[in-house]
Amino acid sequence: MSGGSVLVLGGSSDIGLAIARAFAAEGHDILLAARRPAELAADCADIGLRHGVKARALRFDALEIEAVESFLDGLEELPAIVVCCVGVLGDQPLLEQDPLAAAGVIRANFEGPALVLGALANRFEARGSGVLVGVSSVAGDRGRARNYVYGAAKAGFTAFLSGLRNRLASRNVHVMTVKPGFVATRMIAGLKTPPALTALPQEVAMAVLKAVRRRRDVVYVRRVWWLVMRVICAIPERFFKRLNI
Amino acid sequence: MKLSGWGQFPVVSCTLERPRVQADLQALLARGHGPVIARGMGRSYGDSALNPAMTIDMTGFCRMLAFDPVTGLLEAEAGLLLADIIAAFLPRGWFPPVTPGTRFVTLGGMIAADVHGKNHHRHGSLGNFVEWLDLLGPKGEILRCSRQENPELFARTLGGMGLTGIILRAALRLLPVETGWIRQRTLVQPDLEGVMAAFESSQDATYSVAWIDCLARGNALGRSLLFLGEHARRRELPDRLAAQPFSVPSRRGWSLPFALPAGLLNRYSVRAFNALYYQAGRRALTERLVDWERYFYPLDALAHWHRLYGRRGLVQFQCVIPLASARTGIARLLETIADAGRGSFLAVLKRLGAQESFFSFPMEGYTLALDFPVNDTTLALMQRLDAVTLEHGGRFYLAKDARLARETLEASDARVGSFRDFRRISGAGQSFASLQSGRLSL
Numbered sequence: 001m002s003g004g005s006v007l008v009l010g011g012s013s014d015i016g017l018a019i020a021r022a023f024a025a026e027g028h029d030i031l032l033a034a035r036r037p038a039e040l041a042a043d044c045a046d047i048g049l050r051h052g053v054k055a056r057a058l059r060f061d062a063l064e065i066e067a068v069e070s071f072l073d074g075l076e077e078l079p080a081i082v083v084c085c086v087g088v089l090g091d092q093p094l095l096e097q098d099p100l101a102a103a104g105v106i107r108a109n110f111e112g113p114a115l116v117l118g119a120l121a122n123r124f125e126a127r128g129s130g131v132l133v134g135v136s137s138v139a140g141d142r143g144r145a146r147n148y149v150y151g152a153a154k155a156g157f158t159a160f161l162s163g164l165r166n167r168l169a170s171r172n173v174h175v176m177t178v179k180p181g182f183v184a185t186r187m188i189a190g191l192k193t194p195p196a197l198t199a200l201p202q203e204v205a206m207a208v209l210k211a212v213r214r215r216r217d218v219v220y221v222r223r224v225w226w227l228v229m230r231v232i233c234a235i236p237e238r239f240f241k242r243l244n245i
Numbered sequence: 246m247k248l249s250g251w252g253q254f255p256v257v258s259c260t261l262e263r264p265r266v267q268a269d270l271q272a273l274l275a276r277g278h279g280p281v282i283a284r285g286m287g288r289s290y291g292d293s294a295l296n297p298a299m300t301i302d303m304t305g306f307c308r309m310l311a312f313d314p315v316t317g318l319l320e321a322e323a324g325l326l327l328a329d330i331i332a333a334f335l336p337r338g339w340f341p342p343v344t345p346g347t348r349f350v351t352l353g354g355m356i357a358a359d360v361h362g363k364n365h366h367r368h369g370s371l372g373n374f375v376e377w378l379d380l381l382g383p384k385g386e387i388l389r390c391s392r393q394e395n396p397e398l399f400a401r402t403l404g405g406m407g408l409t410g411i412i413l414r415a416a417l418r419l420l421p422v423e424t425g426w427i428r429q430r431t432l433v434q435p436d437l438e439g440v441m442a443a444f445e446s447s448q449d450a451t452y453s454v455a456w457i458d459c460l461a462r463g464n465a466l467g468r469s470l471l472f473l474g475e476h477a478r479r480r481e482l483p484d485r486l487a488a489q490p491f492s493v494p495s496r497r498g499w500s501l502p503f504a505l506p507a508g509l510l511n512r513y514s515v516r517a518f519n520a521l522y523y524q525a526g527r528r529a530l531t532e533r534l535v536d537w538e539r540y541f542y543p544l545d546a547l548a549h550w551h552r553l554y555g556r557r558g559l560v561q562f563q564c565v566i567p568l569a570s571a572r573t574g575i576a577r578l579l580e581t582i583a584d585a586g587r588g589s590f591l592a593v594l595k596r597l598g599a600q601e602s603f604f605s606f607p608m609e610g611y612t613l614a615l616d617f618p619v620n621d622t623t624l625a626l627m628q629r630l631d632a633v634t635l636e637h638g639g640r641f642y643l644a645k646d647a648r649l650a651r652e653t654l655e656a657s658d659a660r661v662g663s664f665r666d667f668r669r670i671s672g673a674g675q676s677f678a679s680l681q682s683g684r685l686s687l
Binding site: 042043045046049050051052186 | 265308309310311312322329332333337
């Protein structure tokens with residue numbers, strides 16, 4: 001349909017599904033890529049019925065970096081837009097003690113997402129068009145004791161996206177970085193977050209949709225997060241290191 | 246958190262859970278903390294969807310699962326909104342076969358209340374169009390229920406107010422339509438005699454409903470505007486509309502940001518409103534095209550309209566009087582209201598068709614629905630209306646109820662005993678309960 005299909009990597013996440021729905025409502029066909037695609041059958045049916053578009057789920061595991069090229073070869077056509085929502089928060093105290101668990105979080109938030117978008121970037125560059133959206137995090141703007149493994153991986157992803165954007169700017173391939181801030185999803189279920197700083201998945205989805213249309217580069221979903229992170233980043237390290245935020 | 250029905254009376258502190266996957270829902274039941282009640286959009290008026298110990302918000306289950314474009318059969322999860330069904334399927338030529346007065350209700354909630362619409366005299370209640378449903382039973386088991394499979398459980402779940410189990414999914418047959426427009430005819434009736442005669446002679450009309458001036462007395466008792474409606478065929482639309490027959494003018498929505506002072510709705514303001522509304526109806530064109538939104542859901546345009554009734558909220562009185570005694574029964578109800586001077590501007594009279602069911606509200610006769618602000622005077626008035634209803638063999642709509650006495654329900658409805666027995670024997674009584682079922686010992 002109009003505007004080509006949208007591939008959502010991490011399509012079973014709350015943010016991924018919300019983004020898929022937002023694009024489907026605009027008439028885009030949807031591909032949801034997730035580790036357990038069978039569980040997305042009802043969501044695909046729902047997206048298809050509500051919006052009269054085609055919606056399918058595909059098996060994809062961002063940690064299987066050797067399988068990325070064959071996954072992309074298996075797509076019927078190269079999508080117009082790819083949104084990567086792959087990520088895991090992890091349990092920081094555990095990650096400090098368990099290097100394998102920490103490696104898993106770093107790979108799921110940085111290595112996997114970066115490499116699949118890198119592979120897609122090459123194909124988009126060859127085609128001469130496409131939009132790549134990486135959902136990163138405000139946690140990547142400055143490392144904090146509370147979640148620095150996750151934050152460091154997101155910082156790496158943010159830097160990777162920035163480099164990709166720089167490389168492809170003259171190639172008609174747009175790369176967008178999204179920093180949602182707190183989002184009321186299963187990922188943070190049980191955490192108490194300030195309501196003014198917490199967006200709904202649908203809000204993230206609408207922000208992404210709008211930003212893709214305007215070809216924005218870096219998007220903080222709630223604008224207040226831009227200010228919050230500027231303040232956090234401006235605190236001198238010798239004070240910052242003593243803070244508990 | 247604080248929860249209430251649409252009437253904002255009562256407001257009760259409830260533990261609210263909002264599971265998103267079926268396993269989590271089953272786990273909530275398995276915890277065995279006592280009975281729970283499922284809740285959709287909370288559009289029942291009183292305490293049908295309240296349980297302080299645990300109320301389960303089902304709106305997380307809102308996916309459409311399948312649609313057959315030949316038969317119009319839609320399969321969906323119970324938390325799906327009627328509004329979403331219309332948004333997705335009206336552009337493809339399908340409309341809900343039965344609709345209540347708001348589209349912000351869930352599929353499961355509509356089935357639990359076995360809602361009726363302006364076409365009840367022709368098509369019956371929503372249950373007629375439900376092909377099957379999946380019910381989560383007291384032991385966490387999931388049963389497919391239909392007219393063939395588990396037929397008794399199916400029939401008792403229609404109108405069972407969520408007290409037979411939790412409705413998970415259902416299949417609803419939609420109605421094919423050619424346009425999003427209704428041909429509305431307005432018949433002005435000077436009294437109750439007139440409007441009831443007009444209802445009887447309009448039995449062929451697909452939709453019929455009357456707004457009734459409940460403060461008019463004497464010769465004008467029961468003066469009404471009877472609205473008849475038919476789905477417009479495409480060829481009946483003017484050319485400028487026929488090109489895009491499902492696209493209707495978008496409306497600006499309004500919202501009442503806070504509760505108005507309770508005294509604002511008094512006998513003078515309501516009397517003035519009713520008189521103006523009646524006169525406006527008399528001058529209006531007798532036949533015109535109305536879009537589906539204005540026709541079926543005029544009140545949806547004013548979000549939080551319950552705030553018109555003040556901070557204490559509103560109660561709705563809705564009963565049905567069987568055909569044989571409807572003329573005297575409705576007249577007595579109207580006289581009682583007019584004598585008390587406690588009118589409501591949303592007074593609705595509707596002819597219902599015949600219906601046999603285990604626990605649903607409708608039966609052949611006339612139903613009268615009125616809103617009142619909550620206060621001691623109106624609550625006392627409603628008890629007098631209860632007595633008039635009983636005298637005339639009528640019964641009450643549980644989806645509107647917040648205050649009926651157990652004895653009144655028992656006297657009005659011989660089916661109560663059988664419903665209680667079923668709940669006891671099936672085990673549903675231990676697993677599913679609302680404040681309403683407690684009050685009425687269901």
